[in-house]
Amino acid sequence: xxxxxxxxxxxxxxxxxxxxxxxxxxxxxxxxxxxxxxxxxxxxxxxxxxxxxxxxxxxxxxxxxxxxxxxxxxxxxxxxxxxxxxxxxxxxxxxxxxxxxxxxxxxxxxxxxxxxxxxxxxxxxxxxxxxxxxxxxxxxxxxxxxxxxxxxxxxxxxxxxxxxxxxxxxxxxxxxxxxxxxxxxxxxxxxxxxxxxxxxxxxxxxxxxxxxxxxxxxxxxxxxxxxxxxxxxxxxxxxxxxxxxxxxxxxxxxxxxxxxxxxxxxxxxxxxxxxxxxxxxxxxxxxxxxxxxxxxxxxxxxxxxxxxxxxxxxxxxxxxxxxxxxxxxxxxxxxxxxxxxxxxxxxxxxxxxxxxxxxxxxxxxxxxxxxxxxxxxxxxxxxxxxxxxxxxxxxxxxxxxxxxxxxxxxxxxxxxxxxxxxxxxxxxxxxxxxxxxxxxxxxxxxxxxxxxxxxxxxxxxxxxxxxxxxxxxxx
Numbered sequence: 165x166x167x168x169x170x171x172x173x174x175x176x177x178x179x180x181x182x183x184x185x186x187x188x189x190x191x192x193x194x195x196x197x198x199x200x201x202x203x204x205x206x207x208x209x210x211x212x213x214x215x216x217x218x219x220x221x222x223x224x225x226x227x228x229x230x231x232x233x234x235x236x237x238x239x240x241x242x243x244x245x246x247x248x249x250x251x252x253x254x255x256x257x258x259x260x261x262x263x264x265x266x267x268x269x270x271x272x273x274x275x276x277x278x279x280x281x282x283x284x285x286x287x288x289x290x291x292x293x294x295x296x297x298x299x300x301x302x303x304x305x306x307x308x309x310x311x312x313x314x315x316x317x318x319x320x321x322x323x324x325x326x327x328x329x330x331x332x333x334x335x336x337x338x339x340x341x342x343x344x345x346x347x348x349x350x351x352x353x354x355x356x357x358x359x360x361x362x363x364x365x366x367x368x369x370x371x372x373x374x375x376x377x378x379x380x381x382x383x384x385x386x387x388x389x390x391x392x393x394x395x396x397x398x399x400x401x402x403x404x405x406x407x408x409x410x411x412x413x414x415x416x417x418x419x420x421x422x423x424x425x426x427x428x429x430x431x432x433x434x435x436x437x438x439x440x441x442x443x444x445x446x447x448x449x450x451x452x453x454x455x456x457x458x459x460x461x462x463x464x465x466x467x468x469x470x471x472x473x474x475x476x477x478x479x480x481x482x483x484x485x486x487x488x489x490x491x492x493x494x495x496x497x498x499x500x501x502x503x504x505x506x507x508x509x510x511x512x513x514x515x516x517x518x519x520x521x522x523x524x525x526x527x528x529x530x531x532x533x534x535x536x537x538x539x540x541x542x543x544x545x546x547x548x549x550x551x552x553x554x555x556x557x558x559x560x561x562x563x564x565x566x567x568x569x570x571x572x573x574x575x576x577x578x579x580x581x582x583x584x585x586x587x588x589x590x591x592x593x594x595x596x597x598x599x600x601x602x603x604x605x606x607x608x609x610x611x612x613x614x615x616x617x618x619x620x621x622x623x624x625x626x627x628x629x630x631x632x633x634x635x636x637x638x639x
Contacts, residue, residue: 201606201607202580202604202605202606203604203605203606203607203608203619204597204603204604205581205593205594205596205597205598205603205604205605206597206598206622206623206626207597207598207599207600207601208451208454208455208456208598208599208626209626209628210455210456210457210628211455211456211457211458211502211628212451212452212455212456212457212458212459212502212625212626212628213457213458213628214448214457214458214459214460214624214625214626214627215459215460215461215462215497216448216459216460216461216462216621216624216625217272217440217461217462217463218440218441218444218445218448218461218463218615218621219243219245219246219247219271219273219274219440219441219444219615219617220243220244220245220271220273220438220439220440220441221245221438221439221440221441221442221443221470221472222245222247222249222250222296222441222443222444222614223296223401223404223441223443223470224404224408224438224439224470225241225244225245225250225253225438226249226250226253226294226296226297226300227296227300227374227378227404227405227408228241228244228408228436228438229241229244229250229253229254229257229264229277229279230253230257230300230301230304230378230379231378231408231409231412231431231434232279232281232433232434232436233257233260233262233279233281233304234281234304234307234378234379234381234382234431235279235281235412235430235431235432235433235434236281236430236431236432236433237280237281237432237433238278238279238280238281238433239278239279239433239434239435239436240267240276240277240278240279240435240436241276241277241278241279241435241436241438242269242270242271242276242435242436242437242438243269243270243271243273243276243437243438243440244274244276244277244438245273245438245441245614246273246274246616247612247613247614247615247616248292248294248612248613248614248616249292249294249296249297249613249614252290252291252292252294252297253294253296253297253300253301254277255289255290256289256290256291256297256301257279257301257304259287259288259289259312260284260285260286260287260289260301260304260305260308260312261282261283261284261285261287261308262279262280262281262282262284263278263279263280263282264277264278264279264280265277265278265280266278273617283309284304284305284307284308284309284353284355285308285309285310286308286309286310286311286312286353287308287310287312287313288312288313288315289301289305289312289313289314289315290315290316291314291315291316291317291320291347292316292317292320292613293316293317293319293320293323293544293585293613294316294613295323295369295371295543295544296371297316298314298316298320298323298325298328298347299325299328299369299371299372299374299375300371300374300375300378301314301375302314302328302329302332302339302351302375303328303332303357303375303376303378303379303380304378304379305351305353306332306335306337306351306353306357306379307353307355307356307357307379307382308351308353308355309353309354309355310352310353311350311351311352311353312350312351312353313348313349313350314347314348314349314350314351315347315348316347316348317585319544319545319585320346320347321346321347321348322346322545323346323347323542323543323544324345324346324368324369324542325345325346325347325349326345326346327364327365327366327368327369327372328372328375329341329345329349330345330364331362331364331372331376332351334362334363335357335358335359335360335362335383336357336358337351337352337353337354337357338351338352339351339352340352356383356384357379357382357383357384358383358384358385359380359383359384359385359386359387359428360383360385360386360387360388361388361390362376362387362388362389362390363389363390363391363392364376364389364390364391364392365391365392365393365394366391366393366396367391367393367394367395367396367397367539368397368539368542369397369398369539369542370396370397370398370399370401370402371401373389373391373396373402373405373424374401374402374404374405376389377389377402377405377406377409377416377424377426378405378409380426381409381414381426381427381428381429381430381431382428382431383426383428384428385428386425386426386427386428386429387424387425387426388423388424388425388426389423389424389425389426390422390423390424391422391423392422395536396421396422397513397515397536397537397538397539398471398513398515398516398539400469400470400471400515401471401515403469404469404470406418406424407469409431411434411436412431412432412433412434413429413430413431413432414426414429414431414432415427415429439463439465439468439470440461440463440464441470441472441614441615442464442465442468442470442471442472442473442475443470443471443472443475443516443517443614444472444614444615444618445461445464445472445475445498446472446475446517446520447520447523447591447592447594447595447622448461448621448622448625449461449475449476449479449484449498449500450475450479450500450520450523450524450595451595451598451622451625451626452479452484452500452501452502453479453482453483453484453500453502453506453524454502454506454524454527454595454598454599455502455598455599455626456502456504457501457502458499458500458501458502459499459500459625460497460498460499461497461498461499462491462495462497463495463497464488464495464496464497464498465494465495466488466490466494466495466496467494471515471516471517472516472517474514474517475517475520476488476498476500478509478511478514478517478521479500479524481507481509482506482507482508482509482521482524482525482528483502483503483505483506483507484500484501484502484503485500485501485502485503486498486499486500486501487499487501505529506524506527506528506529507528507529507530508525508528508529508530508531508532508533508571508573509521509525509532509533510532510533510535511532511533511534511535512534512535512536513535513536513537514534514536514537515537515540516543516588518534518537518540518547518551518569519547519551519586519588519589519591519592520588520591520592520595521534522534522551522555522562522569522571522592523555523591523592523593523595523596524595525571526555526558526560526562526571526574526576526596527576527596527599528571528573529573530573531570531571531572531573532569532570532571533568533569533570533571534568534569534570534571535565535567535568536567536568537567537568537569538566538567538568543586544584544585544586544587544588544589544613545584545585545586545589547586547588547589548564548568548569549564550582550584550586550589551569551589551592552564552569553582554581554582554589554592554593555571555576555596557579557580557581558576558577558578558579558581558596558600558603559574559575559576559577560574560576561573561574576596576599576600577600577602578600578601578602578603578604579602579603579604580604580605580606581593581596581597581603581604581605581606582606582607583605583606583607583608583610585607585610586610587610587611587612587613587614587615587618589610590605590607590608590610590611590618591611591618593605594608594618594622598626
């Protein structure tokens with residue numbers, strides 16, 4: 165009976181995307197041209213002078229949503245991100261029984277969220293193309309009582325999931341996936357997970373580790389987790405997970421690289437202020453380097469686990485001037501000013517910042533070498549192949565390596581920039597469009613994954629001081 169239920173749920177999931185799936189890198193599947201719906205990337209008309217505050221961090225929002233759902237009482241998340249990825253996470257947790265209610269808050273980007281835990285039950289989870297949903301929620305679903313079916317966008321079927329599926333099976337959780345190792349699949353939760361010792365290969369994504377650590381305190385025996393395999397990418401995101409757990413009273417021992425020990429313990433309820441998304445800030449700060457002038461992001465945390473904080477040092481090494489002005493309560497304003505020069509750099513493990521760095525590097529006066537980012541091939545798209553393809557299509561000179569890119573100076577021209585359903589590819593095209601006439605991003609709407617307001621904010625940042633004065637006079 166259980167297998168029949170699982171087959172039915174998985175069958176329903178498969179029927180959602182019965183059309184052939186497009187592979188942007190297949191020999192017989194060329195990238196389509198979509199001039200009609202393309203977004204003309206605005207060319208900078210002069211030096212910038214802009215100040216903005218961005219919505220909350222996607223990585224922090226989705227971690228805090230999961231922890232709040234597993235906590236021992238209600239939690240209030242202040243200034244959370246409201247985007248497609250966070251909406252998918254909210255929908256997933258609600259499907260399992262968690263109460264998530266909007267309450268009035270001070271954020272310019274939407275209400276706060278009151279999360280009240282409840283007994284977890286079966287349901288259906290739409291992962292969309294959100295890695296945090298497809299890698300974090302399965303371990304939560306294993307704690308639920310009843311079957312939970314998982315599905316997502318057609319492109320999500322290309323994202324690696326075997327590590328999560330195999331890990332749950334090793335912990336005694338029944339998973340039905342017809343041997344695919346990808347979405348769609350069904351988890352048959354029994355209301356508890358014993359836990360214990362577990363080895364996984366998380367070389368494709370640090371999210372496999374974070375997904376297990378987030379739920380591990382609720383395992384009956386806790387979890388001793390060891391990474392085996394290749395280089396573990398994005399350690400900063402695992403550090404973020406550990407810090408979020410620590411704030412809720414959960415201690416995770418990390419006695420050696422690649423080993424984490426979690427004892428069974430309650431996850432405390434906690435009211436949390438979500439930091440602005442520093443990775444989403446990257447393209448706006450990079451705009452100052454490309455167009456000249458300055459861009460300031462307010463509410464920048466002095467101390468953070470976000471990998472996006474690295475953009476300050478990266479842009480300074482590429483020729484920008486960077487200044488941080490404290491404003492109190494551990495926050496400040498970060499300003500990047502262009503100097504008229506953009507230099508190439510050698511950079512290791514740039515993680516999710518790589519598309520922004522690559523776009524700036526395509527306009528630099530010397531070679532850039534990016535290494536340690538092989539895992540980006542398993543993100544929303546193969547970002548290394550996509551970046552090389554799109555920059556070269558505009559006249560660039562980019563070579564893929566096993567774990568990165570080599571980007572050399574070249575004269576670029578306009579053309580269609582394909583986003584591959586990847587928000588960071590879309591914003592990379594916008595950056596190049598600042599300096600090159602005729603760049604069109606085929607699907608700027610994909611930025612709604614983490615920043616629905618991107619196109620509006622981008623246009624506003626590019627307004628000159630005179631244009632701002634004229635707008636005020638009109639109003």
